[in-house]
Amino acid sequence: MIRTAELTVRVKNTEKALATARSAAVGSGGLVEDESTERIGGDHVGSRIVLRVPQDAYDDVLAELAGTGTLLARKANAKDVTDQVVDVNSRIASQRASVARVRELMDQATRLSDVVSLEGELSTRQADLESLLAQQASLKDRTTLATITLELTETPAVTKEKEEDDPGFLDALGGGWDALTVTVRWIAVVIGAVAPFAAVLAVLYLLWRLVRGRLPRRPEPVPPPWPTPAHTPGDEPSPEPDRPTARRTPEH
Secondary structure (H helix, E strand, C coil): CEEEEEEEEEECCHHHHHHHHHHHHHHCCCEEEEEEEEEECCCEEEEEEEEEEEHHHHHHHHHHHHCCCEEEEEEEEEECCHHHHHHHHHHHHHHHHHHHHHHHHHHHCCCHHHHHHHHHHHHHHHHHHHHHHHHHHHHHHHHHEEEEEEEEEECCCCCCCCCCCCCCHHHHHHHHHHHHHHHHHHHHHHHHHHHHHHHHHHHHHHHHHHHHHHCCCCCCCCCCCCCCCCCCHHHCCCCCCCCCCCCCCCCC
16 A cells, blocks of 8 residues: 655744654654755745655554644545555566576577577566566555655734824824825816816807807887776766855854
């Protein structure tokens, strides 16, 4: 069984986390296969370390590495290579027997041409055997030791800004002056935008007044007289009735 894992962990201190990873690998009987560290963005450090640990310590080391900080990503894989191991072992046995037969033929050869031909064949079969032995060693290494790739990224340092004091008179004065400056600037912008249109309208108005003054004026229409009401007999005033005169009583 070939087991591999990839972890990405955010830590506060990269050097401390690297020391923990090295200790976990060596303490379990494994080793550090590769390691690289670089500064990212000028304010924090990132590291990558490849560990080889025994299969029986794989889970424990993985848990210890994940606990060094905040786990951001994890990817694990297990591949069964039993059939591949059996096939390589079988081919090695066959190739070794083939090499042995060629050697026997070389010992029995009497002609120089046969010896030269058998030497070429022996070289080819030995090269194939060495390739198979290399595959066998690689499979043994990968099935004996699991591979863990750990990516460490350091948390950027956060600088706390000093709390500002309550605003005073000068702060309020400065804020008011800034507001006034902004207002005046916007008024100037509006005037600058409207000025061309106002100039054109003023020129048009002056032309209209000039043309209007040169045109002949039309006489104003005279309104018709008001109609006089017709005289009717019934409208004459009726004579007042004679008022009785008071009699005078003679004096005695």
